[in-house]
Amino acid sequence: MKIIENSESEVRYYCRKYPVVFQRAVNAEMFDTEGHRYIDFLASAGSLNYGHNNPYIKKAVRAYLEEDYPINMLDMATVAKTEFLESFTELILKPRNLDYKIMCCGPTGTNAIEAALKLARKNTGREGIIAFGGGFHGMTLGSLACTSDRGSRNGGHIPLPYVTHVPFEGTPGIDSIAYLQWLLTDDHSGVEKPAAIVLETVQAEGGINVASAEWLKALRQICTEEDILMIVDDIQVGNGRCGTFFSFERANIVPDIVVLSKSISGFGNPMAILLVKPEYDIFKPAEHNGTFRGNQLSFVGGKAGVEYYVQNEMEKETARKAEIIEEFIRKEILPIDARITYRGIGMIWGIDLGAINPDLAEKVLKLCFEKNMILESAGRNNSVVKLLPPLTIPDEILAEGLHILRDAICAACKA
Numbered sequence: 001m002k003i004i005e006n007s008e009s010e011v012r013y014y015c016r017k018y019p020v021v022f023q024r025a026v027n028a029e030m031f032d033t034e035g036h037r038y039i040d041f042l043a044s045a046g047s048l049n050y051g052h053n054n055p056y057i058k059k060a061v062r063a064y065l066e067e068d069y070p071i072n073m074l075d076m077a078t079v080a081k082t083e084f085l086e087s088f089t090e091l092i093l094k095p096r097n098l099d100y101k102i103m104c105c106g107p108t109g110t111n112a113i114e115a116a117l118k119l120a121r122k123n124t125g126r127e128g129i130i131a132f133g134g135g136f137h138g139m140t141l142g143s144l145a146c147t148s149d150r151g152s153r154n155g156g157h158i159p160l161p162y163v164t165h166v167p168f169e170g171t172p173g174i175d176s177i178a179y180l181q182w183l184l185t186d187d188h189s190g191v192e193k194p195a196a197i198v199l200e201t202v203q204a205e206g207g208i209n210v211a212s213a214e215w216l217k218a219l220r221q222i223c224t225e226e227d228i229l230m231i232v233d234d235i236q237v238g239n240g241r242c243g244t245f246f247s248f249e250r251a252n253i254v255p256d257i258v259v260l261s262k263s264i265s266g267f268g269n270p271m272a273i274l275l276v277k278p279e280y281d282i283f284k285p286a287e288h289n290g291t292f293r294g295n296q297l298s299f300v301g302g303k304a305g306v307e308y309y310v311q312n313e314m315e316k317e318t319a320r321k322a323e324i325i326e327e328f329i330r331k332e333i334l335p336i337d338a339r340i341t342y343r344g345i346g347m348i349w350g351i352d353l354g355a356i357n358p359d360l361a362e363k364v365l366k367l368c369f370e371k372n373m374i375l376e377s378a379g380r381n382n383s384v385v386k387l388l389p390p391l392t393i394p395d396e397i398l399a400e401g402l403h404i405l406r407d408a409i410c411a412a413c414k415a
């Protein structure tokens with residue numbers, strides 16, 4: 001830990017929040033160098049939906065490593081890439097009747113968001129983007145301009161132009177769809193017609209704000225009528241997190257561009273892709289590129305990940321666990337204080353303590369950490385406790401974590 005404190009940049013974050021040195025991790029448990037065990041309700045910010053060291057995925061990655069197969073290959077044709085594209089198409093796209101071209105981006109979510117914004121601008125010849133208050137889309141300048149929270153935006157130190165933020169569904173006192181319609185149709189709204197609307201169907205960092213199916217449908221219709229591209233950022237809430245592989249399936253809509261990263265590599269290796277309707281797939285060769293858009297271990301893990309997802313009926317499993325979580329929140333956590341509210345879907349839930357005290361969520365995280373549990377806060381003033389365990393968490397560990405959380409909220413409310 002000393003070397004981290006002395007040598008690593010001041011920008012470090014999680015290692016301050018959880019000041020132990022982690023050594024091992026298995027499914028929803030992490031172990032530090034002293035042998036202490038921690039329950040993981042963070043899943044590396046949603047990049048480990050299938051758990052740490054998932055045995056099925058690890059077997060494929062290890063088998064690949066045993067041979068002298070290539071590891072990084074730019075975007076050359078390789079067996080690993082071919083097999084990933086085949087599996088993803090057969091197991092995920094085709095059963096959902098989705099016809100997308102798959103674009104391999106640099107390995108981070110933010111790089112894929114940059115690609116999506118560039119592609120929307122290239123297709124429409126327009127510059128502007130509409131994003132939502134509460135949205136998080138990454139930290140590079142284009143994506144940061146779409147990200148709404150001040151803390152992140154302040155790090156940019158230059159203007160973050162070409163993006164207009166509008167209220168998300170549920171913003172108090174505002175009919176967000178009516179507002180958007182006014183903005184796009186009133187020739188005195190002061191806002192140019194944008195290239196794209198970018199959104200998370202469930203705002204994760206924004207405090208677990210779940211858009212309704214009706215709202216998503218209305219948004220899709222506006223995009224179609226106004227000839228604006230709909231970009232769904234499924235980086236955190238895709239890959240099964242919401243109970244279906246894509247978060248937008250519940251609304252029965254088809255976005256023009258879908259952005260996937262985090263758990264798409266199955267094993268936690270870096271990877272990001274765009275799914276693009278064929279008519280919008282117009283980048284010239286290498287017009288968006290990146291050295292690490294061909295990480296072969298990510299393709300291997302990604303193939304095994306979608307196989308694991310289908311073979312283990314993760315949708316059923318997530319629905320079952322979602323019920324366990326929601327029932328626990330209703331029965332055990334809401335009675336602690338009438339001001340507590342909650343939101344969520346699938347395996348992403350938020351317990352909003354902001355009405356009691358905006359600082360309470362951080363206190364709860366500290367108390368949970370003292371009981372060897374890792375989780376994160378989100379939302380306005382970080383006042384929402386965010387539950388994001390691996391989808392594969394065993395029932396008994398899920399229950400153990402929920403009890404630790406309940407006790408922590410109880411203790412924080414009484415203090």
Ligand SMILES: Cc1ncc(COP(=O)(O)O)c(C=O)c1O
Pocket residue numbers: 045107108109110111113136137138139200204205233234235236237261262
């Ligand atoms: C919804 C969403 N979009 C984009 C990003 C940025 O991804 P990355 O950190 O890999 O750049 C994140 C990261 O948390 C995210 O949750």
